[in-house]
Amino acid sequence: MLSELLVKRKIYESQNHELISLMIDDFIKREILPLHSEWEKNAVVSREIWKLTGAQGLLCIDVPEKYGGVGFDFTFSALFIEKLATYGITGPGFSLHSDIVANYIVNYGSESQKYKYLPEMAKGTMIGAIAMTEPDCGSDLSNITTTAVDHGSHYIVHGEKTFVTNGLLCDFAIVAVKTPNASQKDSITLLLIDTDTEGIQKGVPFKKLGMHAQDTCSLFFDNVKVPKTQILFGEGKGFQLMMNELSRERLTIAIASVGTAKGAIEETIAYTTTRKAFKKPIAGFQNTQFKLAECVSKLQIHQAFIDNCIELEKNGALSAESAAIAKYSASEMSTSIIDECLQLFGGYGYMWEYPISRRFADNRVSKIYGGTNEIMKILIAKKLLKGHI
Known part of the structure; x- marks a missing residue:
């Protein structure tokens, strides 16, 4: 239903993207979702899931093949980040490992450092x-x-x-x-x-x-x-390296924000079309329809902008300011959408066993890590007013 409404995305339109998307769906449903609740109780995931993910070729996706990676472009990494978020998977720190730590080593590491760390990272036998x-x-x-x-x-x-x-x-x-x-x-x-x-x-x-x-x-x-x-x-050289790499980190947060907002809307559609109140589905009430329409409109607009940023990152052209806008705006968007969706669940939305409750708690940090949203606004304003104040 939701996929039919959203505009088809050019960044994921190749046959390889379609095949990997199906493989990711199957892997998450088979190997991750059944164990996630147990990991929450333990406050840590298993090392085995890292090795399984590496064996699937889903770690260090855009690391060059000669260093053990898959050698695909960043759009494939973005696809995996978004898929995990859509399913509400927040336990395994795959993106930080593959898209941030590995990228530092690819861009700035010596050859001996690359050959020591990257092949093991890609296999999931060494976690960064x-x-x-x-x-x-x-x-x-x-x-x-x-x-x-x-x-x-x-x-x-x-x-x-x-x-x-x-x-x-x-x-x-x-x-x-x-x-x-x-x-x-x-x-x-x-x-x-x-x-x-x-x-x-x-x-x-x-x-x-x-x-x-x-x-x-x-x-x-x-x-x-x-x-x-x-x-x-x-x-x-550390400060400059951190400044260089923060744009990619902030984009990954924005990508995850799009995914988790999408997942929240899908869960809410499923709930409101089956849950009844006053002898009709909750989705039959105009307020529910308007709220869902507002949510999907916000998602569609942000999805288009984030896709553009993903393309820029793939080509090495993403600016610090665009990344800041993406991180700030997408995290605010996901927070707003999840809150609206939780409200439509009523009392059940406050229960931890319902995924929307987990999303509400998990997503809140998106406005904090990678640089708080207040810092993002400072960065945007500095560029906007450069030379004027």
Whole structure:
């Protein structure tokens, strides 16, 4: 019903996209959906699902084949991100692993780093994370306090990172550190740190409002010895690398926002056409019809813009400002749609066993991570008013 109303999308129109879309649907229904509730109770997914996903060729989709990836373009990664969100799957941190961590290594890693990490990441036998946020430092990454003291051939790293997606399961993390006595921005370096290194401790998974199956935790570094061969790209280059990669991260959030909004509408159509009130389906009331019409209109408009951004990212032309607009607007859109849909479920919408309730809780973070929506508006306004204020 909903698919018939939405405009056919050019970015997913090839035969390969259609075949992979069907394969993703089957894989999610067979291997992920039946286990997701159990993962929520455990606050972590199984390592087995990572290996199964890698075996399906769904990890590191746009990583070059010579490094173990599938070698497809970003539109295939976007398709998987959106599908997971449409089904309400938020436990496995596949996108952060494949679309953010792997992309840092592809773009800035040495050949030895690429061959060490990427093939194992593609197989799901090595799980990646990114550790930037600190307890006293959120969106302002220039003020991190985790230090890396120079000891000639290696650093000694000390500090704490928090809100680390894949934190409990990760085998390595890209860690933002600061070299003391250097200038503010040029002091930041990114290090690839294996989490079995002596001195690293993982915290317990956080009890979050939503995304209960996602293993988000803190990482603690106590005099951790890291060889300088683990520097990503170059000493003091970390801040610029983070700024370069944030656009892609923000686009993935926007893509997931489109998917979860679509899933919410589909679930609400199914519910309101079967649930009755006053002897007729809830969908028979004009208010329900108007609310659904409003929701699908918002979705269609955002889907068109996000598709354009996906095409730009595929061609390496997505600007920081466009990514900020996508992340800000799409996350606001999904939040609004899910709230409207939950209302149409009435009291059942507040019950955790109903997927719409999970979506409501899981989606709320989309306005926070990847840079808060307030930061997105600052970035947009700066570009808009450049040279005027």
